[in-house]
Amino acid sequence: MSYPEALKDRIPMEQMRNGMTAYYPPCHYCGAPVRSLTYNPSLKYACVACREIAVAQARAEKEVDKRSAKEKKLSTAVKRISKVADITPYQKGIEYVQKHLDIPYWFSSTEEIMVALELIRRGVKAYHQVKIFDYRVDFLLPDLKVALEVDGRICHGKDKEKTQLMRDEVICYKLGPSWQVIHIDTENINTNVTHLLKAIRGVMAYRERKIRTQEFT
Numbered sequence: 001m002s003y004p005e006a007l008k009d010r011i012p013m014e015q016m017r018n019g020m021t022a023y024y025p026p027c028h029y030c031g032a033p034v035r036s037l038t039y040n041p042s043l044k045y046a047c048v049a050c051r052e053i054a055v056a057q058a059r060a061e062k063e064v065d066k067r068s069a070k071e072k073k074l075s076t077a078v079k080r081i082s083k084v085a086d087i088t089p090y091q092k093g094i095e096y097v098q099k100h101l102d103i104p105y106w107f108s109s110t111e112e113i114m115v116a117l118e119l120i121r122r123g124v125k126a127y128h129q130v131k132i133f134d135y136r137v138d139f140l141l142p143d144l145k146v147a148l149e150v151d152g153r154i155c156h157g158k159d160k161e162k163t164q165l166m167r168d169e170v171i172c173y174k175l176g177p178s179w180q181v182i183h184i185d186t187e188n189i190n191t192n193v194t195h196l197l198k199a200i201r202g203v204m205a206y207r208e209r210k211i212r213t214q215e216f217t
């Protein structure tokens with residue numbers, strides 16, 4: 001049903017050798033004729049150049065949205081920390097996070113931002129979102145030899161636990177025998193992020209004791 005509509009809308013047409021009709025509706029953006037083998041009056045036609053501009057614009061808007069979402073998370077992180085600690089020593093970290101908000105995969109949750117701020121305040125060397133094999137580790141702490149994962153409430157299904165164990169094993173294998181993966185619950189981070197390092201060291205000490213006990217028995 002292209003032809004009658006095109007005729008009605010005075011769309012330029014061209015009869016092709018094979019008997020088909022080519023339509024030239026105007027580009028919605030710049031008015032240049034856009035070649036099409038059908039014509040639908042309810043469609044917006046766009047020439048190649050305008051389509052590229054529209055795609056680039058949509059992409060830029062998405063980036064802006066992403067940034068403002070991350071900015072919101074940063075301000076939530078600052079608010080939560082302010083409830084349990086003096087925010088002044090976190091200033092350097094806040095500036096760092098602000099400067100690096102646009103990096104893909106970085107600072108994707110409020111809790112990740114809180115952990116980053118705490119690590120920076122404590123002067124703990126860390127790498128964020130490190131790709132290891134097929135996985136992405138939230139934080140690598142090379143001085144502690146810890147791969148730190150910030151987890152939401154884990155659904156304690158047996159399959160999920162198995163998958164996570166396998167994932168942790170692969171990460172440890174890739175990093176080396178003295179490394180370990182430590183999971184910190186988002187709830188703990190939100191309650192009091194200043195306890196983060198104590199919690200990490202606690203897990204490390206617990207595992208060491210466990211290994212020693214196993215050696216003696």
Ligand SMILES: [Zn+2]
Binds near residue numbers: 027028
């Ligand atoms: Zn155009």
